[in-house]
Each structure stands twice: as structure tokens, then as C-alpha cells.
Amino acid sequence: MWARGGLGAVTRDAAELRRALRAARRAIDPDAQAEAAIAAAALLEAALAAQPPATVSAYLATDGELSPAPIVARLRALGSSVAYPRIVDGAMHFQLVDDEAALVPGRWGLMDPPADAPAVAPTELDLVLTPLVGFDESLNRLGRGRAYYDVAFGFLRTRPRPARPRLVGLAHEVQRVDALDADPHDVRLDAVVTPARVRGDLTAR
Secondary structure, eight states: EESSTTTTOOOOHHHHHHHHHHHHHHHHHHHHHHHHHHHHHHHHHHTTTOOOOOOEOOHHHHOOOOOOOHHHHHHHHOEEEEEEEEEEEEEEEEEOOSSSOOOOOOOGGGGETTTTTTTEEEGGGSSEEEEOOOOOOTEEEEOOSSSSSHHHGGGGGGGGGGGGEEEEEOOGGGEEEEEEOOTOOOOOOOOOEEOOOOOOOOOOO
């Protein structure tokens, strides 16, 4: 995946683009990060009010990512079960945890569910909150480059969207680029939520 325009309207390869976007989100100070997470949570909660998801996958923010913690807390209060991803044998799996305190150190400095946490299949999730490095108005997602989400949810490429689960990227506005050229294996998001707005379709199907 590579970008056309954005960030000075120059063509960037994926590695260069990732460096620039990660630096931009890391430059957001902690107070602004906290405010951004709360603002995005309020927008997402309003969009999901008609039908809160029964089972949602989330992540713990690192490296300047927009934190899903406020929306996760709100969804738990509404009765949603929450899963977190764990990489096993090169593939992404999802496991339920009752409390983020149960997460344990995993690969690449991330926090994972414990090995004995209950598993949930990607097809059984209702909503997947995904971290991202960059996005465009067509809801293409630039990730870290390992394609774990694209592989785990590859079955969505053949389904009319929105479908179950809905894939929702969380990001800061500074992570938007004019256009990303998607690779054949890339899975488009259903929506992107920033502190400023919701892009895309969060309709339950």
C-alpha cells in the first residue's frame, strides 16, 4: 500500500509514510491524547446507541495511537464482552478478558490476553476497534505492515458491507492522507472514528 498526496502532496512509499504518520501522532501531548480519546468515544457511543455490540475487540494504545479505553469502558457498562488480539504461530487470535488488568506482556511490547482466556472467532465478533497508522476518505487502512488484521478478517472481502463484524479504525485527524492505494489482500474498514467525526457506516446488519 502506498499514498498519493497528503502530507505535503508528495508520493510516499509505505515505510516513509508510516514513519511520518507515527511521528505526527506521537507529537500529540498526553493531555490532548486523553481529550481526543474521550471525544472519539462520545461520537462512537452515539453512533452505536441503537444497538450496542454484544462482543467487541479492542487494543491497548501504544506509540501515540488513539486510545479505545474510554469507549471500551462505556461498552462494558452496556453489557458488551471485550476481546483482545493475541498473535499465536503468526496468526491473530481473539480472547475475552473481563478486565484489562488481566492482560499480560506479549510480543513487540504489547499487552496480550493470558493464554487460557476464552477464545472467540473473528466471525463471532460484532465490532472490531482497530489501531491504524493512516487512513483515507475511502476507509482504506494503513497498518503496521504485518497484515494480521487483513488476514484475520479476509473473509469480509467477499461480503457486502457493512457486515459482521464491523471494522472501525480509531485515529487522530493528523493520520489522514489524501489517498491510499490498497493491495489485493487489504480489508477496507467500515468506519473511521476520530475526535472530530465519524466517517463511514456503523449500521448494524
